[in-house]
Amino acid sequence: MPFSQDSNDEKFDLERRADKMLAMIFEYMTKMSLETNIHNILQVLADLGQKMVNADRCSVWLHEPTEKSIWTVAGHGLEKVTVDESSGIVGLSIQTEETIRVLDAYADPRFNDAIDRKTGYKTKSLLCIPFRNSEGTVIGAFQAINKKSDSEQFTPQDEEYLTFASTYAGKSLEAFILREELVETQKEMITTMGEIGESRSLETGYHVKRVAQYSYLLASLAGVPDKQAKMLKYASPMHDIGKVAIPDRILLKPGKLTDLEFEEMKTHTLIGYEVFRKSQRALLKTAALIAYEHHERWDGTGYPRGLAGEDIHLFGRITAIADVFDALGSDRVYKKAWPLEKIIDYMSEQSGHQFDPFLVKLFLEHIEKFIAIRDQFKEG
Structure with a gap:
């Protein structure tokens, strides 16, 4: 088989981009490990997603099954937002457990423009990717908005990158949530035991x-x-x-x-x-x-x-x-x-x-x- 300089260069380019993506993920995972507040962690993940796919904005949504809602505080330019679990593209992505790529948000009947109307922002393209915990249950989703490129469209490669990041996000968020539940249990136990001691x-x-x-x-x-x-x-x-x-x-x-x-x-x-x-x-x-x-x-x-x-x-x-x-x-x-x-x-x-x-x-x-x-x- 004859040597192909083009194929060799392409392979080198792919390896270089993969190394870059890994370095980026490790950088942001280190930042996550230093955070003790779930809101800050979601913001770190949003920054990671925004950087990885060169989006104008990125938000990280968490699913609350008992309340039938999804929420985020990590949308760039947004305060905390809570909506019905089936709301919009991100809700659909979580419900169906599927990646959804939208070329023109306002031409898609599934799009919920409530946040745009509230903030004055104009959503054009969307990329939503659900992420899972260690048991395989979808616990949330990345939502990247408005690709910063000439085409203004997210590509299959962007989908691949954000999927890669979502794997790390799911595991990291699960570990944090479990740790917080343990701490809350300890706090409750300590207060209860203290009350028992005083009752004597x-x-x-x-x-x-x-x-x-x-x-x-x-x-x-x-x-x-x-x-x-x-x-x-x-x-x-x-x-x-x-x-x-x-x-x-x-x-x-x-x-x-x-x-x-x-x-x-x-x-x-x-x-x-x-x-x-x-x-x-x-x-x-x-x-x-x-x-x-x-x-x-x-x-x-x-x-x-x-x-x-x-x-x-x-x-x-x-x-x-x-x-x-x-x-x-x-x-x-x-x-x-x-x-x-x-x-x-x-x-x-x-x-x-x-x-x-x-x-x-x-x-x-x-x-x-x-x-x-x-x-x-x-x-x-």
Whole structure:
């Protein structure tokens, strides 16, 4: 067979384009791996689709079967849009599980021009490609709009490229959604367990809800990045989980504890720590830390380890303030709720002793915000 320079050049060109597409996908998959927000991930995927097929716009739609809808936030120039699952070309693509290429949108009766009318945009050509999860179920679709070329038409090669990207998109989105479901389950479990722990001491679930909100607010005021502040918020309901192992004769005693009883009460910090310390999950490891250190004191006279100052983790120092503020303002079996003025005086007096002075300063400077949270989550 004679040598053909043209065929060799064509093969080289195809290989070069394939390498370019792979490099592009890996670049965007790396960006996706750094995101923790589904809206941002959809935008990254939309950028990938737009770049791969040289479209004017690209959107990534997700299917919500239980709500019979599809939605996107990743349309360039669009806010979040939710429509019926059978709406338009993209809905049809998801429903039929087929790729749809449209040459002239307004000449196609299946096209829904509602978004164009709302935004003033003019859709000409369309390319919709569904993507699947690992079980083969269609969970969404890419929709590329208006090819930026002389013909203004998407080609079979564009279809091939976007199909390639959709394979990665389906797997990546599935992994993210499953991870988010796991995190949400952990959050729900932690809040529920925290409420169970409080119910043993005749507290309602409002205590752990308030402590979570106070902790998040104080962390934010202290400059903690939002991701870490939210981790504290979700883990803080477990601060007293160890009390489930404390006998009722101590936990529900209406009077002052004896020295021996108090020593047994203090073990709830160690018990709470042991419950979660072996977990590799960040949320549960944080819960272990908070349970362990929220009774340490700034001056080193706390328990269980007698830590002082910044040797106490910031999350422990924050939860200590949130927990004491709420406890003082609530009725307990051994005391009545304190008036706000007395609580503020106590927090001020304990600055530099029981509590981190910097955090107390922030707390008192923004006391009205903490009071608003208290009023929002009232008992009964």
